[in-house]
Amino acid sequence: MKVLFLTISTITDIKQPGIYTDLLRQFIENNHSVSIITAKQKSEGGKTELIDEENLRILRVRTGNITKTKPIEKAISQMLLENQYIEAIKEFFKNEKFDIVLYATPPITFEKVIRYVKKRDLAKSYLLLKDIFPQNAVDLNLIKKNGPIYHFFRRKERKLYQVSDYIGCMSQKNIDYLLSHNSVNPTRVEINPNSIDVNNLAYSSSNRVGKKKKLFRKKYGILDSQTIYIYGGNLGKPQGLDFFLEFLTNSNKKKSFFVIVGSGTESKKVTNFISENRLTNVLFLDRVSRDEYNEIEMCSDVGLVFLDRRFSIPNIPSRILGYMEKGLPVIAATDTSTDLKEMIESGGFGRWSEHGNIGDFSDNIELLYDPETRDIMSRKSYQFLKEHFRVQNSYEIIMKHFN
Structure with missing residues (x-):
């Protein structure tokens, strides 16, 4: 099967250990083809680039600064992600047909990207729920509960859950929280914890x-x-x-x-x-x-x-x-x-x-x-x-x- 993984984590080498790289290597070791789209932040410099290897392609899309930056710049950069990723898919993966779209939170701003690939390729989608935003920012008083920024990202969060065929949560309490605060079919939700290739x-x-x-x-x-x-x-x-x-x-x-x-x-x-x-x-x-x-x-x-x-x-x-x-x-x-x-x-x-x-x-x-x-x-x-x-x-x- 052909797997598309969406992330903002910096991935340049699939051999490096990590919860996402370890998982993606499992797909490759089981004879699946993996394509990764990751952010190449403005602070790094350079243009969008494609790393092409056997059964693995890494597309590093030039974006705004998402990590280690001020909250306002981070929020704006996340808002722009979807269109940047969709345009990159159209340019670099226009002749590709994916079977699975795999992605993790953060961020929650991939809904349009996922919907685009699902419609184009008739693919299925799987969310690895690693964080719940914007509530985590509300908890820390970084944004206001009833402010416009909160409502914008809350709508994006709901749409992300809706477009996800399956949602893997880190723990039972993670599942309980998700179901009690969102209209999500429980049959689509399961425990899929953080995991690594144990050395x-x-x-x-x-x-x-x-x-x-x-x-x-x-x-x-x-x-x-x-x-x-x-x-x-x-x-x-x-x-x-x-x-x-x-x-x-x-x-x-x-x-x-x-x-x-x-x-x-x-x-x-x-x-x-x-x-x-x-x-x-x-x-x-x-x-x-x-x-x-x-x-x-x-x-x-x-x-x-x-x-x-x-x-x-x-x-x-x-x-x-x-x-x-x-x-x-x-x-x-x-x-x-x-x-x-x-x-x-x-x-x-x-x-x-x-x-x-x-x-x-x-x-x-x-x-x-x-x-x-x-x-x-x-x-x-x-x-x-x-x-x-x-x-x-x-x-x-x-x-x-x-x-």
């Missing part, structure tokens, strides 16, 4: 990097007595980092060391806070290669996840998958809408507290000082990943509708 070597390596861990500790002056907690990923409003920064000022500097790796709108706030408060047990790394980041994860002891407590939409951050692949226990501080708490507790691979509750978060941090506790949770973390988040399962969930 067995990543976990085995994490248990064999004693020498690497020692070198890592020596390089950054980390004491043998300190447990290394890593946060890797976006540093933005959705993470609600203020509470974490407040916690860091009173963290046990003899027993804990925190590594923050990432970038985003809150990066400068984080770096300034660390400097102003002279936090000697916190390391901030802005730009590192993917390989270097994987090494840092392997040398860490515990993975951290944050979601602002104001969120009313259930969300499961894909960041946990990388931690679990390395066998790291997970400490999460999130809103109460997500079922990440139930997932962590049922799997026994970490601890959860409500975002903003510094007392409970501190207790969870202290619990993981114990090497035996970490070892038990480490094994459970990797096992839960293999049982629930393998990309082969996600592929089969999608393909059962098309076989």
Whole structure:
């Protein structure tokens, strides 16, 4: 079958690991032809380009700036996406006939593109629901509930659900929220969680990097007595980092060391806070290669996840998958809408507290000082990943509708 994948994520190499690239490789490995349309943002420079390989084509469409930019510019760029993608399809894929249109949120502004391809090619469509917009922006007070921007994107959201033949949600609470707030036929909705192509070597390596861990500790002056907690990923409003920064000022500097790796709108706030408060047990790394980041994860002891407590939409951050692949226990501080708490507790691979509750978060941090506790949770973390988040399962969930 011929699969068209629509995304704003930067994809230039299908071999790079990630929740979307891993899934698309499954299609190729099962002898399907894959075409990817992705955004080439204005900040990157250059024109629209087509990368053509056997059973894979990547069309990078020049767009406005969508990520790491101001909300107004982001909103305008998303509004223009549909016409830009449709024109690119007409120019580069005019003689193609697709069987499946696959896409993920964000963004929610692909409805016209999907409708165009479905009508032209009589294709079926599958939505991987990774985020619920514009409600997430309302939760964070980025847009007004009854304002014109909200109503514009809410209409786009409803149309996206309507044009989707099937919708894969990350969790049961994700499904419940979708159905309770939208007129969607329940028979078209199913659980299809974030998933990856599990690298067995990543976990085995994490248990064999004693020498690497020692070198890592020596390089950054980390004491043998300190447990290394890593946060890797976006540093933005959705993470609600203020509470974490407040916690860091009173963290046990003899027993804990925190590594923050990432970038985003809150990066400068984080770096300034660390400097102003002279936090000697916190390391901030802005730009590192993917390989270097994987090494840092392997040398860490515990993975951290944050979601602002104001969120009313259930969300499961894909960041946990990388931690679990390395066998790291997970400490999460999130809103109460997500079922990440139930997932962590049922799997026994970490601890959860409500975002903003510094007392409970501190207790969870202290619990993981114990090497035996970490070892038990480490094994459970990797096992839960293999049982629930393998990309082969996600592929089969999608393909059962098309076989």
